[in-house]
Amino acid sequence: MAARGVGMLACLPLCAQRSQVLRPTHRLLSCSGTVAADVKREEQSSRNVETGSEDRTPKKKFSEVQKERREQAQRTVLIHCPNKISEKKFLKYLSQHGRINSHFFYESFGLYAVVEFSQKESVTSLQNVTRTPSMETEAAIPFKSRFFNLKMKNPSSQTSEQSCIQSSNHSPPSNKKLSELLCYAESMDDQLNTLLKEFQLTEEDIKLRYLTCSLIEDLAAAYFQDCTVRPFGSSVNSFGKLGCDLDMFLDLDEIGKLNTNKTSGNFLMEFQVKNVPSERIATQKILSVIGECLDHFGPGCVGVQKILNARCPLVRFSHQASGFQCDLTTNNRIALKSSELLYIYGTLDSRVRALVFSIRCWARAHSLTSSIPGSWITNFSLTMMVIFFLQRRSPPILPTLDYLKTLADAEDKCIIEGHNCTFIRDLNRIKPSGNTETLESLLKEFFEYFGNFAFNKNSINIRQGREQNKPESSPLHIQNPFETSLNISKNVNQSQLQKFVDLARESAWILSQEDKDRPSPSSNQPWGLATLLQPSVLSSVSLAKKKRKKPASERIKNLLESIKSSSPENDTHTNGKRTVSTQA
Ligand code: GTP
Numbered sequence: 001m002a003a004r005g006v007g008m009l010a011c012l013p014l015c016a017q018r019s020q021v022l023r024p025t026h027r028l029l030s031c032s033g034t035v036a037a038d039v040k041r042e043e044q045s046s047r048n049v050e051t052g053s054e055d056r057t058p059k060k061k062f063s064e065v066q067k068e069r070r071e072q073a074q075r076t077v078l079i080h081c082p083n084k085i086s087e088k089k090f091l092k093y094l095s096q097h098g099r100i101n102s103h104f105f106y107e108s109f110g111l112y113a114v115v116e117f118s119q120k121e122s123v124t125s126l127q128n129v130t131r132t133p134s135m136e137t138e139a140a141i142p143f144k145s146r147f148f149n150l151k152m153k154n155p156s157s158q159t160s161e162q163s164c165i166q167s168s169n170h171s172p173p174s175n176k177k178l179s180e181l182l183c184y185a186e187s188m189d190d191q192l193n194t195l196l197k198e199f200q201l202t203e204e205d206i207k208l209r210y211l212t213c214s215l216i217e218d219l220a221a222a223y224f225q226d227c228t229v230r231p232f233g234s235s236v237n238s239f240g241k242l243g244c245d246l247d248m249f250l251d252l253d254e255i256g257k258l259n260t261n262k263t264s265g266n267f268l269m270e271f272q273v274k275n276v277p278s279e280r281i282a283t284q285k286i287l288s289v290i291g292e293c294l295d296h297f298g299p300g301c302v303g304v305q306k307i308l309n310a311r312c313p314l315v316r317f318s319h320q321a322s323g324f325q326c327d328l329t330t331n332n333r334i335a336l337k338s339s340e341l342l343y344i345y346g347t348l349d350s351r352v353r354a355l356v357f358s359i360r361c362w363a364r365a366h367s368l369t370s371s372i373p374g375s376w377i378t379n380f381s382l383t384m385m386v387i388f389f390l391q392r393r394s395p396p397i398l399p400t401l402d403y404l405k406t407l408a409d410a411e412d413k414c415i416i417e418g419h420n421c422t423f424i425r426d427l428n429r430i431k432p433s434g435n436t437e438t439l440e441s442l443l444k445e446f447f448e449y450f451g452n453f454a455f456n457k458n459s460i461n462i463r464q465g466r467e468q469n470k471p472e473s474s475p476l477h478i479q480n481p482f483e484t485s486l487n488i489s490k491n492v493n494q495s496q497l498q499k500f501v502d503l504a505r506e507s508a509w510i511l512s513q514e515d516k517d518r519p520s521p522s523s524n525q526p527w528g529l530a531t532l533l534q535p536s537v538l539s540s541v542s543l544a545k546k547k548r549k550k551p552a553s554e555r556i557k558n559l560l561e562s563i564k565s566s567s568p569e570n571d572t573h574t575n576g577k578r579t580v581s582t583q584a
C-alpha cells in the first residue's frame with residue numbers, strides 16, 4: 001500500500017508494488033497512419049465530452065470490439081530490437097513476409113516493436129525463417145512463438161545509416177505535470193475530462209494487451225487446441241487506467257463445441273476425457289499445468305505464482321516485454337460478462353468514465369485503494385458505487401440492470417452456472433439520458449451522497465438501482481449484479497468504510513468552499529479536482545474539524561469547571577444531590 005502523504009497525482013506506477021519485477025515505463029516511439037488516425041478519433045471523441053455534445057456515431061458491441069481486436073492481435077508480432085535501428089530498413093525487411101498494416105515502437109527495458117501484418121500467413125512466413133538461438137553455456141527451450149529477437153548481422157556497417165525513431169512519450173503525466181494541467185483547466189468539467197484523457201489506456205497500450213493475451217493463448221493452445229485467452233476487467237471494460245493489471249480468461253468452453261451441430265446421422269461422437277471430482281478441481285489442475293508451462297516455456301513470463309486455493313483460482317505472472325502484471329483465470333465466465341456490462345455503462349454516457357476515473361484517482365491518492373489485496377475498497381466496487389449513484393440521479397443518467405434485461409432480445413439471453421446474465425448488448429438501442437448535470441455537480445453530489453449513505457442498513461444494488469436492506473452484516477454491501485447472493489465488497493472492514501465516508505464528507509465540504517474562493521487561473525494554485533487529489537489538504541481539513549469538535553472528555557471537564565465557577569445560588573439541590581445537565 002502506498003504511504004499516505006505520497007500525492008496521487010500519478011497514482012500510476014502502483015502495480016509496480018505488486019509486481020515481482022520492475023515495471024517498465026512505456027515510451028511510444030512511433031506509430032503508423034492507421035494508429036494515428038485512431039488516436040485522433042479518440043481525441044475527437046474526448047473533445048466531444050468537453051463540449052457536452054454527444055458522439056452520435058454507432059457504438060460497437062463489446063463482442064464486436066473483442067473479435068476485431070483479437071483477430072488483429074493474431075496477425076501481430078512482438079519484436080525485441082537492437083537499440084539503434086533504422087526504422088525504414090526494419091520495415092523493409094519485415095515486408096518481405098507480407099504487407100504491414102501498422103506498427104509502433106516502445107521502450108521497456110529495451111526497444112520493442114509491435115508489428116501488425118495484413119495477413120496471418122505473414123507471421124508463419126516470418127516464423128519459418130527464424131532460428132532458435134544457440135547458447136554457449138545454457139540450453140534454449142525451442143518454443144516457436146510470435147515474440148522475436150532481432151539481431152543485426154553486421155552492426156558496425158549499419159550504425160552510420162540509422163534513422164532516428166521519433167520519440168513521443170506515452171507514459172502517464174508526472175504528479176507535477178498533472179497538477180499543472182488541472183490548475184490551468186478552465187472548469188471542473190474540464191479538469192475531470194483532462195484527467196480521463198491523461199490516464200485512459202492508449203490505442204497502443206490496448207493493442208499490446210490483446211497481443212499479450214494472444215501470445216499466452218499460443219502457449220495454452222499447445223495443450224488445449226482451439227482454446228481462447230480473452231482479456232477482461234479494466235483492460236476492456238472502458239475503465240482501465242494506464243498501468244492497470246491485465247486480467248485474462250482462459251476460455252476452454254468453445255473446445256469441441258465448434259462443429260458438433262454440423263454432424264449428421266444416428267451417432268454422436270464424444271472425446272475420451274479424464275474426469276475429476278469437481279469443476280474447481282478441474283480448474284486447479286488446468287491452471288497448475290498452464291502455470292508450469294508459462295514458467296518453463298513462456299518467453300518473457302517471469303515471477304509465475306500459482307494461487308490455486310483462492311475463491312477464484314489464478315496464475316499470476318509478469319510479462320516482462322509488455323510490462324503487464326497478468327492474472328490468468330479459467331472458469332470465470334461471469335467476470336467476462338461483468339466486463340461487458342461495465343463496458344456498456346462506460347460507453348453509454350460520456351460523463352461516466354470521467355467520473356469513475358476521478359473517483360478512482362481520488363481513492364488511490366488517499367490510500368483508500370491499494371494494489372495489494374486487503375480490507376480496503378477495490379476499484380471494481382468503486383465503479384459499482386459510481387454506477388449506482390448515476391442510476392439514482394433525477395432523471396437517471398444510467399439505466400438499471402433490470403431495465404437493460406427488459407430490452408434484451410432472444411440473442412442476448414445468457415445463463416451462466418444458473419445465473420441470469422441477460423441484458424441488451426446493442427448499445428445503440430438504449431435511449432440516451434435526458435439528464436444534463438455537469439461533471440462538477442456530479443462529483444460534489446457523489447461525495448454528498450456517499451458521505452451520508454446509510455451503509456449500516458442499506459445495500460447498493462445496480463440491478464434494481466435502489467437501496468435495499470442489507471441481507472448480512474458486512475460494513476459495506478454491494479450486491480454482485482449476477483451472483484445476487486454475493487457481496488463484492490465483503491472484504492471491506494468498518495474502519496476502511498469509515499475512512500471512505502470521512503474523506504467523502506471532507507471532499508464535499510472542500511468543493512462547497514471552492515465555489516466561494518476559486519483562485520484565478522494565472523495564480524497556479526491547486527483548485528477543484530487538483531485540491532481533492534492532494535492528501536495533505538484533506539488531512540488538514542479533518543484536523544481542523546477535529547480541533548473544532550472538542551473531545552467528550554474535554555467538554556465534560558469544561559462543564560465541570562463552569563459549574564465550579566458558577567455561584568452557589570444557581571445550583572439546584574434535590575434531596576441533597578446536585579443535578580447537572582451533561583448535555584453539551
Ligand atoms: P483494476 O483495479 O484496474 O485492475 O480494476 P479491475 O476491474 O480490472 O479489477 P480486478 O483486476 O480486481 O478484477 C478484474 C475483474 O474481476 C473485475 O473487473 C470484475 O469483473 C471481477 N471481479 C473483481 N473483484 C470481484 C469480486 O469481488 N466479485 C466478483 N464477482 N467479481 C470481481
Ligand code: MG
Nearest residue numbers: 233234245247
Ligand atoms: Mg484488473
